Amino acid sequence: MFSQEQRCIYQKNQLIEVICQLRFPEILSIGANAPVDFQEAVRDEYPAFQTLKEVPAPRITGAPGNFSLAQQPERMNYQFVSADGVWKVNLTSRFISLSCAKYTCWEDFAAKLDKPLAAFIRIYHPAYFERLGLRFVNAFSKVDLDLEGTSFRELIAPCYLGVLAEDDVQESRVARNSMEAELAVQGGCRVKIHAGPGMIKRRGQEDKEIKFIFDCDLFMQGQTPVNLSAGAMQTMHMQADDIFRGAITDKLHEAMEPQYLY
Numbered sequence: 001m002f003s004q005e006q007r008c009i010y011q012k013n014q015l016i017e018v019i020c021q022l023r024f025p026e027i028l029s030i031g032a033n034a035p036v037d038f039q040e041a042v043r044d045e046y047p048a049f050q051t052l053k054e055v056p057a058p059r060i061t062g063a064p065g066n067f068s069l070a071q072q073p074e075r076m077n078y079q080f081v082s083a084d085g086v087w088k089v090n091l092t093s094r095f096i097s098l099s100c101a102k103y104t105c106w107e108d109f110a111a112k113l114d115k116p117l118a119a120f121i122r123i124y125h126p127a128y129f130e131r132l133g134l135r136f137v138n139a140f141s142k143v144d145l146d147l148e149g150t151s152f153r154e155l156i157a158p159c160y161l162g163v164l165a166e167d168d169v170q171e172s173r174v175a176r177n178s179m180e181a182e183l184a185v186q187g188g189c190r191v192k193i194h195a196g197p198g199m200i201k202r203r204g205q206e207d208k209e210i211k212f213i214f215d216c217d218l219f220m221q222g223q224t225p226v227n228l229s230a231g232a233m234q235t236m237h238m239q240a241d242d243i244f245r246g247a248i249t250d251k252l253h254e255a256m257e258p259q260y261l262y
Helices: 028-032 036-042 106-124 226-247 250-255
Strands: 008-010 015-023 048-054 059-061 068-070 075-081 087-091 095-100 129-140 179-184 190-198 211-224 258-260
Touching: 015 106, 028 075, 036 075, 036 106, 087 106, 095 106, 106 226, 129 226, 190 226, 211 226
Parallel strands: none
Antiparallel strands: 008 258, 015 095, 015 129, 048 075, 059 068, 075 087, 087 095, 129 211, 179 190, 190 211
């Protein structure tokens, strides 16, 4: 399930989204006032701006036999987007996040996170981070990788395949199949994994090709000091690398054209 291989960058990586999120104790001033100073700090890299209103799910209150639903107040979600639409920063009273639709390597992603995170810390002074998350969503395309006619059984480790790991099961006859897991990994991290075939949407249109989705969501909970958040994110990235390499076969690894870093 895990592998410690030489680190590489894939020329044909199959990531459709990478997201990091840092949660903190609620800062009411973010929801009460427009984040003018924050926008000025990041506007050169994230010039597009929009405001979204989020309505949290109702909260259950009361005693057994006398439950009621209490409506939660709306939460403002401020979104800052790069000119090409690839990078997006979200800021609410509870979290800051960075997402990317065209991931190249961890160093580029971490560099893109530096400016908005530093601006957030300087302007809002969070006491600590109560949850750090790093999520990698892959959608392996046989068409894009010139692997048409190859079964997922030849590309993905058996523990993530479910019934597709069986020799006598035809992929075309499986309507639904997925693996869900949550477990503790090294470095104080936990990981949630979703794996299985599915379809994705591109530019609002559903892609007809069935791809293998591998969604790896790592997180740390507790009171992480602000000055240790970068190291914690690096730890999660290293764990994600090992999990990913353990999830794919050598055939899929080579099809993505690895470029070794050391």
